[in-house]
Amino acid sequence: xxxxxxxxxxxxxxxxxxxxxxxxxxxxxxxxxxxxxxxxxxxxxxxxxxxxxxxxxxxxxxxxxxxxxxxxxxxxxxxxxxxxxxxxxxxxxxxxxxxxxxxxxxxxxxxxxxxxxxxxxxxxxxxxxxxxxxxxxxxxxxxxxxxxxxxxxxxxxxxxxxxxxxxxxxxxxxxxxxxxxxxxxxxxxxxxxxxxxxxxxxxxxxxxxxxxxxxxxxxxxxxxxxxxxxxxxxxxxxxxxxxxxxxxxxxxxxxxxxxxxxxxxxxxxxxxxxxxxxxxxxxxxxxxxxxxx
Numbered sequence: 644x645x646x647x648x649x650x651x652x653x654x655x656x657x658x659x660x661x662x663x664x665x666x667x668x669x670x671x672x673x674x675x676x677x678x679x680x681x682x683x684x685x686x687x688x689x690x691x692x693x694x695x696x697x698x699x700x701x702x703x704x705x706x707x708x709x710x711x712x713x714x715x716x717x718x719x720x721x722x723x724x725x726x727x728x729x730x731x732x733x734x735x736x737x738x739x740x741x742x743x744x745x746x747x748x749x750x751x752x753x754x755x756x757x758x759x760x761x762x763x764x765x766x767x768x769x770x771x772x773x774x775x776x777x778x779x780x781x782x783x784x785x786x787x788x789x790x791x792x793x794x795x796x797x798x799x800x801x802x803x804x805x806x807x808x809x810x811x812x813x814x815x816x817x818x819x820x821x822x823x824x825x826x827x828x829x830x831x832x833x834x835x836x837x838x839x840x841x842x843x844x845x846x847x848x849x850x851x852x853x854x855x856x857x858x859x860x861x862x863x864x865x866x867x868x869x870x871x872x873x874x875x876x877x878x879x880x881x882x883x884x885x886x887x888x889x890x891x892x893x894x895x896x897x898x899x900x901x902x903x904x905x906x907x908x909x910x911x912x913x914x915x916x917x918x919x920x921x922x923x924x925x926x927x928x929x930x931x932x933x934x935x936x
Contacts (some may be wrong), residue, residue: 647731648749648802649681650674655715656736657689657770660698662846666734667702668743669742677746681728686736687718687727695736716820723807731807733821735798737845744840748801756806756833760799760840767794767842776857783861784822786879787868788829792835796821796860813867819860824866830871873928877921885914 652670656663667684674682686699690712699706707725709718711864723731730752734745740760748758768774784795798821810831828835868876891899891907 647678647680648752649727650683650732650749651722651726651728651730651804652682652732652734652745652766653726654684654686654699654704654734655689655718655722656686656691656695657712657715657718658691658693658695659696659736659846660691662738663695663704664698664702664892665741665763665846666736666738667699667704670734670746671703672867673746674713674745677749679749683727683884685725687722687723687725688714689718691713699736713913714816715818716814716823717816719820720814720816723804726804729804731798731802733798733802735845739843739845740799741841741843745799747798751836751838752801753803754834755836756803756810757824757828757835758801759794759835759837760797761794761837762842763839764842766844777899780802780822780857780860783864784826787826787864787872790829792829795825798839799840800824802896813824813863813870815859816829817859817864819863822860823863823867826867827871830867869924871928873924874921877917877924881917881921884910884917888914 652674654663654666663686667686670684673767674684684702684704686696686704686710688696688699688705688706690709696706696708707721708846709721713721722733730749732745732748733741734742745760750758751758768777780795780797781792784792796818800821802824806828807824810833811827813827814820815823865876888907888910891903891910894903895907
């Protein structure tokens with residue numbers, strides 16, 4: 644970046660007294676050596692029942708408190724609203740990301756709207772069950788985005804505040820917000836860069852429920868593709884009854900009879916209905932875009 648940037652570091656924290664202080668101090672040390680116009684460290688205490696807030700304040704961070712636990716995504720949004728500077732550096736408060744690497748994302752920010760720290764190593768994939776869910780999520784993310792994405796829901800990312808405020812039409816308050824940010828920015832042709840970062844064992848116990856949060860993420864991914872590219876989803880959905888219709892038609896010469904013919908016609912109608920519904924939704928999307936411009 645040609646001008647010295649200013650950055651607000653946002654740490655969402657729920658019962659992270661064991662790690663938040665060390666993370667905040669590590670960030671302060673890294674930020675002091677960076678060429679920045681201004682910076683701040685902001686901890687969003689998401690209704691913690693331990694000493695997260697006092698540990699953060701002792702480390703020199705500014706603390707914003709939720710009276711009750713609202714979720715990871717809501718904490719990120721609260722931090723973004725309270726932030727004073729042009730760039731937002733989101734970072735988990737559990738010690739799983741290295742503060743110097745997080746601050747290092749600023750070196751890649753020129754011309755970008757978001758820089759995502761793509762996690763590396765075996766810990767990213769985890770257990771066999773977790774690895775399967777991660778693989779499915781990444782493949783579906785690639786389908787939604789139309790490109791390969793190395794890490795959709797990384798907990799360390801640098802985002803231009805103005806871009807976040809203007810380009811996040813689908814919001815959620817859980818862990819899915821990270822994926823929502825990534826896919827929403829890519830779908831709107833914003834400039835998103837992925838930079839490899841280390842991924843270390845966290846301090847304390849994880850708040851993520853892998854199956855539950857993965858299912859919520861898949862739900863948000865469906866909402867995103869229906870919002871930005873409904874025709875693409877409709878074509879994929881229509882291909883299933885279309886393939887079944889073709890099989891039933893092929894069965895006719897082999898003695899499928901009237902039942903095969905009826906099934907083939909019904910499947911063909913279902914495929915056509917899916918496709919037409921996608922066309923209607925896509926036309927509505929384009930009309931809404933025209934009205935905004």
